Amino acid sequence: MPPTDVTSLIRTELPRLAGSLRKVGELILEDPAGVTHCSAAELGRRTGTSQATVTRFCRAIGLDSYQHLLIELAQERGRGEVSDWGSAEIGPDISPDDDLERVVQVVGSADLRAVQQTIDRIDLDAMERAAQTVARARRIDIYGVGGSGAVAQETETRLFRIGCSVRGWTEVHAAATSAALLTPADVAIGISHSGATRETIEPFELAKERGATTVAITSDPRSPLAKAGGIRLISTSTETIFPGRTGSIGGRHSVLVLIDCLYVRVAQLSYQRASASLALTDHITPQHAVKSRRSR
Numbered sequence: 001m002p003p004t005d006v007t008s009l010i011r012t013e014l015p016r017l018a019g020s021l022r023k024v025g026e027l028i029l030e031d032p033a034g035v036t037h038c039s040a041a042e043l044g045r046r047t048g049t050s051q052a053t054v055t056r057f058c059r060a061i062g063l064d065s066y067q068h069l070l071i072e073l074a075q076e077r078g079r080g081e082v083s084d085w086g087s088a089e090i091g092p093d094i095s096p097d098d099d100l101e102r103v104v105q106v107v108g109s110a111d112l113r114a115v116q117q118t119i120d121r122i123d124l125d126a127m128e129r130a131a132q133t134v135a136r137a138r139r140i141d142i143y144g145v146g147g148s149g150a151v152a153q154e155t156e157t158r159l160f161r162i163g164c165s166v167r168g169w170t171e172v173h174a175a176a177t178s179a180a181l182l183t184p185a186d187v188a189i190g191i192s193h194s195g196a197t198r199e200t201i202e203p204f205e206l207a208k209e210r211g212a213t214t215v216a217i218t219s220d221p222r223s224p225l226a227k228a229g230g231i232r233l234i235s236t237s238t239e240t241i242f243p244g245r246t247g248s249i250g251g252r253h254s255v256l257v258l259i260d261c262l263y264v265r266v267a268q269l270s271y272q273r274a275s276a277s278l279a280l281t282d283h284i285t286p287q288h289a290v291k292s293r294r295s296r
Contacts, residue, residue, distance in 0.1 A: 005117060006063075006072035007032055008236055012220050013061045020049040024057040028073075036073050040066040111253050117236035118254035122261065130231045131265035133213045134159070137187040140166040141207060143175045144191035145199045151191050151255050158263045163270065163277035175203035184211035193235075193251050195223020204228055217258055219251060233258050 007029055014025045027047050028035050035043060041051040043066075058069050094106050134140060140159060144152030149170035156168035169175035182188060188207030192200045195218035205228050208214045216229025219236060226232050235254040267274040 005076045005113075005236075006061075006069065007076060008117060009061055013222075016222075017057070017060060020047070020053045021057045021060055023047045023049060024054055025061075028069075032073050033077060036070055036077070114236050114251060114254040115257055118234075118257050121234060121236065122258070123233070126231050126233055127258075127261055127265065130215045130233060131262055131269055133187050133215070133231070134164065134189075134262065135266045135269035137213075138165065138185040139182065140164055140187045140189065141175070141178050141182060141203070141212070142166065142168040142189045142191065143179075143200045143203050144168070145170055145172070145197060147252055148191040148193060148197070148200065148255075151252060151259065152189075154256070155189065155191070155259050155263075158259065159266065161277060161281060162263070162267050162274035164266070169203065172199040172202060175199075176206055179203040179206040179210065179212075182207050182210045182212040184213075186210075186212040187215060188212045189215045189217065190225050190229065191217045191255065192223070192225050193219050193255070195220040195225035197225070201225055201228065217255060219254075233262070 010025050010029055014022060014029075017025055024043065024047050027043070038046065040054045044050045044052075044054050047053075054066055058064070058066050063069050063072070094103055098106075142152040142155050144150075149168075152168040152170060156166050159166040167178065169178055179188060186207075188204055190200050190204035195216070201224050204214060204216070204225060208228055208230070213231070214229045215231045215233065216225045217233045217235065218225050219234065220226060221232060221234050226234075235251065235258055
C-alpha cells in the first residue's frame with residue numbers, strides 16, 4: 001500500500017463497514033499503539049468478535065493479513081515519532097476545555113500530516129497523465145460543491161491564468177448542461193472529499209459518457225467518483241475529533257497540494273502559452289493595489 005497512515009485508511013473505510021467489522025476498526029482507531037501488542041485472537045476478544053472477523057476486517061480495508069496491519073501500525077507510529085510535521089504526543093481529540101495552545105497544536109499537526117501524507121502517496125504516473133490531458137484539452141470542466149466547490153473555483157482561477165479554457169461548476173444543473181456538451185477532446189475534473197457527492201458524480205459520469213477524459217480528485221480510492229475517473233488523484237486528511245471539523249480543513253489543504261502540482265506541471269507542458277498569458281495579466285493585480293500613505 002502507499003506510504004500513508006493505515007489509520008487514515010481505516011477512517012476512510014469505516015463508514016462502509018457494519019457490525020463486527022466496524023467494532024474492530026473503531027477499537028484500532030481508539031488504541032492503535034495497544035493493538036500492535038495484540039494477536040488477532042486477542043483483538044477479537046477485545047472487540048467481542050473473533051479472530052476470523054479480525055482477518056476479514058484486514059481484507060475489507062485492502063490489507064493481505066493481520067500481520068500486514070501490525071506492520072503498517074508500527075511504521076505509522078515510527079513516522080510520527082521522527083517526523084518534523086507530526087508528534088506522537090499530540091492526539092486528535094479537542095475538548096471544549098482545551099486552551100488555545102492545545103487547539104493550535106492539534107489542528108496544525110493534523111493539517112501538516114494530511115499534506116505530508118498526500119505528498120508521500122502521489123501517483124506520479126497519474127499526475128503526469130492528468131497534466132498531459134489538461135495541457136492539450138480543448139476545454140476543461142471542473143465539478144465540485146460545498147467545500148469542494150471552493151476548491152473547484154480555485155482550480156479554475158489558476159488554470160485560467162495560464163491560458164486554459166476552463167470553467168468551474170458548482171451547481172448541478174449547469175454542470176450537467178456543460179458536461180453534455182463535452183467531447184473526447186475535453187477533460188472533466190471531479191473534486192469530492194468523500195467521492196460520494198451526487199451533485200458532483202452526475203455531471204462527472206455524463207462527461208465520461210460523452211468521451212471526455214475524467215480526472216477524479218478524492219480521498220477515497222474506492223468511491224463512486226474514483227471508479228468513474230479514468231485518472232485518479234488521491235488526497236489524505238487527518239481528522240480531529242471536535243464538532244464541525246469532520247471533513248477537516250487539512251483535507252482541503254491536501255487537495256490544494258494536488259491542484260498546485262497539477263497546475264505547475266500543466267504550466268511546464270504548455271510553457272509558451274502559460275508564459276504569454278501570465279505576461280499579459282501580471283500587471284492587473286498591482287494596478288488594483290491600494291497605495292499606502294506615508295505619515296508626515
